[in-house]
Amino acid sequence: RSGEDPFFDASFNALFLYKLTDRLFFEGEMELEFENGATTINLEVAQASYLLNDYMTIGVGRFLNPMDFFVERQHMNWVNKLPDKPLAVYDGLLPESQLGAQLRGVVPLGPTKLEYVGFVANAPGLITAPDDFSELGMLDFPNTSNVGGHVAVGGHVGFIPIPELEVGYGIQRSKVGPRDHAVENVLQSADFNYVRDSTLLKGLINFRAQWVWSHVGHFVYDPDGEQGFGPLSFNNNRNGGYVQMAYRPTKIDNDIIKNLEGVVRYDRLNQLHTPVGFDEERVTLGLNYWLTPSTVVKAAYEFDNKNGGARDQDAFMMQMAVGF
Structure with a gap:
């Protein structure tokens, strides 16, 4: 990537699936990767699920965000078509x-069907005193200790009119920020998938x-000026997404x-x-070669364009991914 030294990296995601009974299941995932010269271990998923009936399953624990189609269905390296992830919908x-x-669960509707999911979870944190000023007003994921004591409620609905097509919408609402000065946060996502x-x-x-929207209500940052930039108040509204063809x-x-993929x-x-x-906007061109149905070698060039005086960072990327 322009402006950065070239480097190699590697990671390993271990997925554990355990069937305790015909209705009770456990899913866990650990990610091992290099960070600052050391190996780090992250707990990505740790969820127990119980099959209530043919149309309804309940799960508790840590699970991939159900309202984000890319994260839940497409982010895995051997599924994602390019070496990096799209802006906004992943780590954004x-x-x-x-x-x-x-x-x-899934509800049959004649020849079509409707997928649904609803969830309650810890609300995101609100960054009010960042080391980097550009992060002011952003949301802090994940809020494992639930700073502020807020709860998020959300869900996703996907309509499948024909087997090749799914159209979906997801939403999450919560309060964020200090308990006595909390503001509203609304996250939305619309997705279209055709294979x-x-x-x-x-x-x-x-x-x-997929396109996503993030709204953080009007909040006063550094109200007494102790951090040297306040008082500063604003709504933090951001949006973004991607369109991809393969x-x-x-x-x-x-x-x-027949094993090549553009x-x-x-x-x-x-x-x-x-x-x-x-x-920021990017156009990425990639060429993949599939060695097996779950093993792929990818090469891509990314054209990056930032406005507002920020430096563009074009990139050449390669990746090999193996799923098993």
Whole structure:
């Protein structure tokens, strides 16, 4: 990435699935990665689930954010089509995981079906005294100790009119900030996902799009001026998302060509009118080669554009991912 030294990295995600009874299940995931010259271990998922009936399952613990389609379904390295993650939807405006309880299931609607999930969890924290001024007014994920004592309520609904298409909407509402000066926080997400094995085009088409919105109500930061920049008050409204298309010619009668996959993605994060001070948009072109159904080698070039005086950071990236 321009402006940075080139580097290699590696990570390992261990997933544990345990069936205790016909209705009781446990899922856990640990991530091992390098950080500041040392190996760190993060608990990504630790959830117990109970199957109430054919249409309803309850889960408690730490689980991937149900209102964020990309995080819950697409973020895994061997599933994600490019070496990096899109702006806004991952490690951006929405939490990657929730700590609480969820109720989810599928409702048949004739030839179609409706997926649903509702959850209660610890609310995000509000950053009011950051080391980096640009983080002022951002949300702090995850709020494991539940600073402020607030509870978030949210959910996601996905409509599947045909097997190849799902259209979804997610929302989360909570209070954030100190208990006696809390303000409203609303997170929203809209997603569109279309996957088709096309005989006409002799391959697999994969089209995905998601846009998210984050609203933090009017809050007065550094009200007595002790931090040297206040009093400063504003609403923190940001939004962003991505559109991505991938094509793999799986029906071509050539063992090399049919394992190639071309990818193009446009992603954007709008935050000019916040302490960050710039918007960012990127166009990424990628080419993948699938060694097995869950092993892929990726190469991509990313064109980055920031306004507001920030430096653009184009990047060349490669990644090998193995899922098992």
